[in-house]
Amino acid sequence: MRTLDENKRKAILKAGMDVIAEDGFHQAKIAKIAELAGVATGSIYRYYPNKEAIIVVILEQLWSQLAGELRLLVPRTDMSPVEKLDMTVDLVFDIFTGNTALALIFVNEHHQFLMKGVGTLKDHYNDFLDLAESVIREGVERRVFNANVDIKVFRHFIIGAFRHLLQQWTIEPEALPLNKVRQNLKFIIKNGILLHPVKK
Amino acid sequence: MRTLDENKRKAILKAGMDVIAEDGFHQAKIAKIAELAGVATGSIYRYYPNKEAIIVVILEQLWSQLAGELRLLVPRTDMSPVEKLDMTVDLVFDIFTGNTALALIFVNEHHQFLMKGVGTLKDHYNDFLDLAESVIREGVERRVFNANVDIKVFRHFIIGAFRHLLQQWTIEPEALPLNKVRQNLKFIIKNGILLHPVKK
Amino acid sequence: MRTLDENKRKAILKAGMDVIAEDGFHQAKIAKIAELAGVATGSIYRYYPNKEAIIVVILEQLWSQLAGELRLLVPRTDMSPVEKLDMTVDLVFDIFTGNTALALIFVNEHHQFLMKGVGTLKDHYNDFLDLAESVIREGVERRVFNANVDIKVFRHFIIGAFRHLLQQWTIEPEALPLNKVRQNLKFIIKNGILLHPVKK
Amino acid sequence: MRTLDENKRKAILKAGMDVIAEDGFHQAKIAKIAELAGVATGSIYRYYPNKEAIIVVILEQLWSQLAGELRLLVPRTDMSPVEKLDMTVDLVFDIFTGNTALALIFVNEHHQFLMKGVGTLKDHYNDFLDLAESVIREGVERRVFNANVDIKVFRHFIIGAFRHLLQQWTIEPEALPLNKVRQNLKFIIKNGILLHPVKK
DNA sequence: CATGAATGAGCATTCATTCAT
DNA sequence: GATGAATGAATGCTCATTCAT
Incomplete structure (x- = not known):
């Protein structure tokens, strides 16, 4: 059963977009993306295998x-x-x-x-x-x-x-x-x- | 009197150019630049105050x-x-x-x-x-x-x-x-x- | 939910006290404190922002x-x-x-x-x-x-x-x-x- | 023949005193002492074997x-x-x-x-x-x-x-x-x- | 599934001392 | 003797990723 929340997936993508745009990819911190998306740091990795993804x-x-x-x-x-x-x-x-x-x-x-x-x-x-x-x-x-x-x-x-x-x-x-x-x-x-x- | 060697300064610049071109500025390592320029790590800093320079x-x-x-x-x-x-x-x-x-x-x-x-x-x-x-x-x-x-x-x-x-x-x-x-x-x-x- | 472990916080403090007393603040190495406290180097920084703290x-x-x-x-x-x-x-x-x-x-x-x-x-x-x-x-x-x-x-x-x-x-x-x-x-x-x- | 200049020796000592007092021994830089004493960095070592001395x-x-x-x-x-x-x-x-x-x-x-x-x-x-x-x-x-x-x-x-x-x-x-x-x-x-x- | 604490590899820079000139 | 350029070892801190809870 796939219970991953698609809204959460989108929220992470949106947050990633904003943070990467603001700080640049290398400076963009996963923790900041997670916070902006309203999820825990570790949860990012449920939806995307790594920052690059x-x-x-x-x-x-x-x-x-x-x-x-x-x-x-x-x-x-x-x-x-x-x-x-x-x-x-x-x-x-x-x-x-x-x-x-x-x-x-x-x-x-x-x-x-x-x-x-x-x-x-x-x-x-x-x-x-x-x-x-x-x-x-x-x-x-x-x-x-x-x-x-x-x-x-x-x-x-x-x-x-x-x-x-x-x-x-x-x-x-x-x-x-x-x-x-x-x-x-x-x-x-x-x-x-x-x-x-x-x-x- | 030993003076700062302008050839060395140029060698470092050239090495920096090559390494930065190859690896990108953030990934470029001072140690690699030094090695390519044929000087010690610390010598870089006699000629340039930091990597950015x-x-x-x-x-x-x-x-x-x-x-x-x-x-x-x-x-x-x-x-x-x-x-x-x-x-x-x-x-x-x-x-x-x-x-x-x-x-x-x-x-x-x-x-x-x-x-x-x-x-x-x-x-x-x-x-x-x-x-x-x-x-x-x-x-x-x-x-x-x-x-x-x-x-x-x-x-x-x-x-x-x-x-x-x-x-x-x-x-x-x-x-x-x-x-x-x-x-x-x-x-x-x-x-x-x-x-x-x-x-x- | 895992929470910051107060025992660990104290262990780091105690280890810090011993290492700093032994080696002096400037010579005291974070790695040594971490080892004595039984945590990883990076973990120190979850509990204290820097050595001075x-x-x-x-x-x-x-x-x-x-x-x-x-x-x-x-x-x-x-x-x-x-x-x-x-x-x-x-x-x-x-x-x-x-x-x-x-x-x-x-x-x-x-x-x-x-x-x-x-x-x-x-x-x-x-x-x-x-x-x-x-x-x-x-x-x-x-x-x-x-x-x-x-x-x-x-x-x-x-x-x-x-x-x-x-x-x-x-x-x-x-x-x-x-x-x-x-x-x-x-x-x-x-x-x-x-x-x-x-x-x- | 001993030609080391005793005035220079004293100048280094005086400069060392001022710099060490100001910056503390560990932060005191030989280069700063040399400059204040009006001698070259390397000359310090003609008169004193090392900073501690x-x-x-x-x-x-x-x-x-x-x-x-x-x-x-x-x-x-x-x-x-x-x-x-x-x-x-x-x-x-x-x-x-x-x-x-x-x-x-x-x-x-x-x-x-x-x-x-x-x-x-x-x-x-x-x-x-x-x-x-x-x-x-x-x-x-x-x-x-x-x-x-x-x-x-x-x-x-x-x-x-x-x-x-x-x-x-x-x-x-x-x-x-x-x-x-x-x-x-x-x-x-x-x-x-x-x-x-x-x-x- | 979700969480966030734990991990540890990685690196620019400093500076006492050396030594070629 | 004097110089100052050259050296290179040494280290606090970051952060993507993991994994115990």
Whole structure:
């Protein structure tokens, strides 16, 4: 009989998210997470095998959700590649807007756990990347996006730009409102900085 | 009279760079740095007051050098804003090409020490950012760059894109050769992804 | 539910007392205290925040107990000031007789922690001193003790004499039995060394 | 040829006295002593084999000097035992008045090095104690001092009282002027606290 | 299942002393 | 003799994880 309390599992995840966002993964103390979740220290280990598992689940859920939403977007025939690209950006912005803690974790911790290859995190992340890539590819095939731009580079380009902007936003949210960032980001990735571009 | 050996100081810095790049700052052990540098543990502390000072000096030198080079570039009248922008990107790429360890430290550790506000790191970094901004501004004023793009956002945009691409490069250098990255980056920030951009 | 074991807390205190008495506070090693107490190194820190706290509690208890006993003695109307003075000396001798370790800690370490002003040590110590002073004062008021002797000096005088005698006793207990010391101390503080005193 | 500079030797001793008085022996750093003495760290070891030797020499000189002065006092036939006792107290007070650093070292550090039995410290100290004892003994034999008081206890009694009063004086010199202390000390050791002593 | 007390490996830093110059 | 750079042993404390209750 499985009597583990799913509410408690979620409470621990939420507490873990807040504490890790605030203190960073290495500084985040299990005892503090337990206290915030309202459970005993030892109880954490009934729900998660170790501290790492907590953040991995957080990140897995993040990319799993984004991949899921993008999966619905990709095959739509009622949208142009440009609209899909904009929409992809919106998906990502939306998930972090209003969840600063999650943003901080993505910004600061995501990379190291991706590298470690723990759990299914890499799979979910690659799912998302592949789907995003297919959006670009469709644009290239339909001669809307420039075929000279390497898709792989472009993909990393956007993610990196986004990550850093998000990081700056968590530092000074007023100076860098997400709406402005979102709008500028969309514009730049499509048009670049040149006022009179000369495409060949 | 025996004096502090500047070669030893450099050896420690180099060893610190390698170990920190490999293990990350928090996991980097002084004993390992000392061994790699060929000095005794305690000798580290004759040259640097603590572990943090080592990485801070590494980062200060990085930005100090970049700011120095950019400072020479900015006032040049024989180059167009576009050329200056390309050149700025080159400066940054050049310093990391052939120094994977430095790239890793920039990618993984720079942010936290910038936030801590230790030493003159922030000053050097801001110097660089301000100079880069003036390149953009000149382009806008001379109606080469699009005035509708927020300069602050654009700046973070490039840095973030660059940082992430660099990170990916350290992971799989063959799949993402820096030359290709550099070329694509320059292109995208100038022209965006659209094949037939519609500027207003 | 497992709770902090008060027996363990006492065992640590006792072990701390023995090790600190033997090696001195600065040389006393936490690992040695833990081993003597039969607990793990880290367990020490569940009961006491740091090494200093251990000795401070030891000293607080010492003076707290002495002040408590003296507090009962001071208001008694069935005893003369002389009897109270003798009794005060007895209180102090009694607490150290049979506890060489405590004596050593008082003799060697008390002063520095008093100066540091950690915890409530100073309060308890001052309580004791004030009560002792009131014994003297009563004697002076009732014209049994000499008003020409400065009470403050006299107080330090006794404590110092006692501390040093205690120190000697810990060095060669046989050559300086506490009973003999106690008796002589009582005599000298009352009568001095002169055979035929000439009081004015 | 002995070319070691005796002025330098004295400068080190003086610097050692000041630093040890200020920081305590264990916290006193050789580098700080060297700096204060105006010599290089390594030079200290040309004059003293190790840190301990410095304080031992300081204490040896102290007791050697006191014993020397007392040695002249003891055989004098023009003074009564009471005068000699007073004079002995004066000798000791005089050496510390105006040398707070030496007082602090005597108060805080003397005991531990006496115990260690390093150098001739113990000999000089015992010389002094024996001479002081002979003063008392003379008083007892001439029926001026009370034979019932154990000389050994009395000796420790005075030293302890003195040490503690000196310690208090270094803490709050204004509240406890040495003149007042000296006068009270002399009075108490002779007459005790009783207004109407009843000697048997 | 829940609890929280117990565990113990792990590490940056200090500083008396040495010794190459 | 003088210097001061180099050495490296030594230790209090943290905290993720375990496990007795």
